[in-house]
Amino acid sequence: MAWNYGGDGTIKGENNMGQHYDFARIESKWKKYWEKEDLHKVQMDPNKPKYYVLEMFPYPSGELHMGHIRNYSIGDVVARFHTMKGYNVLHPMGWDAFGMPAENAAIERGIYPAQWTSSNIHSMHRQQREFGLSYDWDREVATCHPEYYRWTQWLFLLFYQRGLAYKRKAEVNWCPSCQTVLANEQVVSGNCWRCDSQVVKKELEQWFLRITDYAHRLLKDLDTLEGWPESVKIMQANWIGRSEGAEIDFPVKGREDSIKVFTTRHDTIYGATYMVLAPEHPLTMELVRGTEREEPVRSFVKEAIRRREETIDPEELGKEGIFLGAYAINPFNGEEIPIWTADYVLMEYGTGAVMGVPAHDDRDFEFTNLHRIPQRIVIMPEKDAPVPETMTQAYAADGYLVNSGPFNGLSVQEAQEAIADYLEEKGIGRRAVSYKLRDWLVSRQRYWGAPIPIVYCDHCGVVPVPMDELPVMLPEKVVFQPGTISSLAHMEDFVHTTCPQCGGPAKRETDTMDTFICSSWYYFRYADARNEEAPFSKEAVDYWLPVDQYIGGIEHAVLHLLYSRFFTKVLYDANLVSCQEPFTNLLTQGMVIKDGQKMSKSKGNVVTPGEIISKYGADTARLFILFASPPERDLDWSDQGVEGAWRFLNRVWRLIHNNLDIFTGEKLKPAHVASGADKDLWHKLHDTIKRVTEDVEKRFNFNTAISTIMELVNQIHRYREQLAAEKQNTALLRETLEKTILLLAPFAPYLTEELWHTMGHKDSVHRQKWPDYDEKALVREEVQIVIQVNGKLRDRLQVPVDMDREELEERALGLERIKGLTAGKEVVKIINVPGRLINIVVR
């Protein structure tokens, strides 16, 4: 495709109109130049405002895909733009390098995970360089390197010291295919987030991080994240799931115990006709012990738990339950209500016990219908309305209390206050808040992860590895063991160790950490990536953090993004960082799709970055991706669209090369803008600068930024073609062409660098200042006014901007077409939007 070129980059031959620019030569030339010049290396500089732009680091799967390229192209424009704007820009890249695929590859191909990962990193790193991404490679990190995971382990111990890491036996999510446990966030509609297998429940002793301690702050601080999409904040808020309500103690008849329930509808307390305990609730078996119901209840509980270990299809779960033969006493009216156990009550939420109010809760309504438990209406939508005998569905909305003793007549809101006050006065309950968020399960029964730095000693029990003995090295030469136990557990050399406290024999923890821990702090490490004394220095993170602009996929809305916020708050509390939120602005990019579907090998619709780069080069690929749609939306891949981007860049190339005479010869004087065509071009240039600046800076609408530059290029072409050569203003043309190249530089870094030098400049285009626009150039002398009659467009007028209102209206009314439309009618009023339109309202 690229032939017929001279060594100096110009096109040879008589007709140079028809050829394409030699992207391959240009891109390899400038790539080397930039690397030699360390163009993208950054250091702390207190004299410059900092800007930290970050793309979510990738898992090193082996090859970049278009989603990556989109992610990096967006980040690169933001980085380059801010550099040109005078910021000290941190733009790093690294590898989320622990995780399952490396183990699978190891088993399939007989290659160690470390080797496989490292070779993947190499090839992806090379591709990233080809794309001309402005990373400071000196800060590159990989989470699987001991120099990195040493500090991941250090942070785990920090959490441990602060009481935020603990081990407990719990019912946890187990993925049978990945052979490991999963955090709640990693179960998507009952399936494993990674392999989509159905997840089952298992009771295991596991490590947790106490994220629930931070539930309140994680929720509250969402309000401070003005630069985040509403949708992500809502998803996090729903995930944290705060509910306000009350805890109420129900004494058990004939016993000392009482049952504590959590409810958000304590106003319906007089409607409670039964009580339900979760099958695992400690009182469930206790209440039936030694009675004739012990056996049936035991088998019910067993069965309920067994069902959870098999399939979890909420649709199939009915409302099974069994009466325990015991009664609770409603502390408000002394009524005795039967106590049941049922599998629709979860031990993990609230108190594991609920009061059943069938008349005002859909689930309770269903349950009582099934098990013939009475219902009692205590809320009516209207005050003083007759209370019906029966109902066909529960009434869960607002209303007024009935059948509720002294609280009758109160509204739901009033009753909630009054009843909560009453509970607290009598000491039989209290206001309470409950969260859906659970502690973060971080143990993984996998080899390829950061070892949890804990040893178990027969004498001393659970002992953390001292921080100065880190890292606990992951042995690289692993032999994989099929089965349910991590391969690490089979490595005797790893397992057997000595106790750091007593020196006696001890065993290491053989579970590794969830890789989401590794990715919860990497953005801090970039600030000080080679620090061997600490995860990072306070000085470095205080200078660079928080991340000003974070860019990545929406799929991490409640995974990585929630965990990272949690980590940041813990590090803040430990006085290691000064920010409470890690990411000031968040951009969630859409997917890259083709033919209406996600690109995938099985569908055969994959376009690889490699093939695009060899056919068109990096600039074309980047330009197309940024032009085809705004970043948050899905991007429809189109081969013809790529062709369009390619054509445009060639058009820019020719625009410069066909005007070379302008850039050589004598130094040109400042532009004198005289003729109408000059003024139009001058205005267009400054209008373009303004619009591109705003599109990139405020709106991230790179598609419209690029289309605006295209319009400018089209206008320059027209100017050259329609004006006789001697009438063309070369000074204006030169300024226009130079600024066009500057505006395009963040989008097409290679081509613009080449053309910048072609124009005679010696320094890199990427070290230039972003062009300013001249307010004077934006002021038009004439404007087009739209003339409407009754809101319909009927004519247009070209008038001086300063024409006064009366004259303008007179002119409008005098237009032939308007006269025809207003003849014989009464002009009711005239709307005048200055500089835009006149609307004549007639009757």
Place this chain on the structure above:
RNA sequence: GCCGAAGUGGUGGAACUGGUAGACGCGCUGGAUUCAAAAUCCAGUGGGGGCAACCUCGUGUGGGUUCGACUCCCACCUUCGGCACCA
């Protein structure tokens, strides 16, 4: 079921604060250039009507507010995402 986002030409998308709907690109049609092609350049391109000037309809559907609505309000439909026995 609950929460959220989005529906605009043949197509990707634009219209930023209620003020010219369809910028820019793709595709298509016609023309220039060429022996011919590729490449490039120019012109046209929402539907219907008219020789034309123009008229008329048109932003998922139905209402409403307004001089004026893709934009605001109400109801609904479709698609996509999140949550889902959370008391």
